[in-house]
Amino acid sequence: MADRTPGRDRTDRADRGGHPPRRRSSTRPAERTRRAEPTRAAAYHLLRAVEEGAYANLELPKLLRRSHLAGRDAAFTTELAFGTLRHRAFYDAVIAVAADRPITAIDGRVLDVLRLGAHQLLAMRVPDHAAVDQTVGLARAVVSQGAGGFVNAVLRRISEGDRESWLVRVRPPGGVAALALEYSHPEWVVTALRGALVGHGPPPRRSTINSKRSCALTTTRPGSRSSRGPD
Structure with missing residues (x-):
């Protein structure tokens, strides 16, 4: 005779194949699968x-080794982290x-x-949807689920x-303050550069020197292959 006990949850019974019932997780699917993408996680750390x-220059190699990042993955992490640091005042x-x-x-x-x-959105060739989605995932992984929505x-x-439209919105009107924000240099540095470079070209062009990404030379040993970058 079948069990007709009132209130019994049918999910507690074995299925027709005799397998134990599968328990449903109380965590939503999006939260269960959310993990920080390694290259962005390393940049965050x-x-x-x-x-x-x-x-930064001393800490990055350790993080790359610890995260097992090389080739294009390491290059992506390096540009993401160093680029963010170079332009932090503007991004803030x-x-x-x-x-x-x-x-x-x-x-x-x-x-x-x-x-x-x-x-990623203003200075890298990362599609907007990927930049937003992966960064939201990073927030949920390293801060909290609630941080993802913000x-x-x-x-x-x-x-x-x-980048240009945001510069128009946040840049102070003219002078040292505008250059300091645009190139993320302290105002005293911009003032010193302006004084030292008088007669050598427009200050904005000269101020970009410290904001340019540095070049890195790499060598590949015969038989080795570089890893692909993140999607």
């Missing part, structure tokens, strides 16, 4: 280390507008995630414009 006083101004709050009101971990997202909203606002 570098930014956090720099925030705590580490030197953009984030403050997009988030509608001062950056001092944003958790430091979330702020570093947003900086990485801003660099990061998603801010990055979508940032993606509505390109």
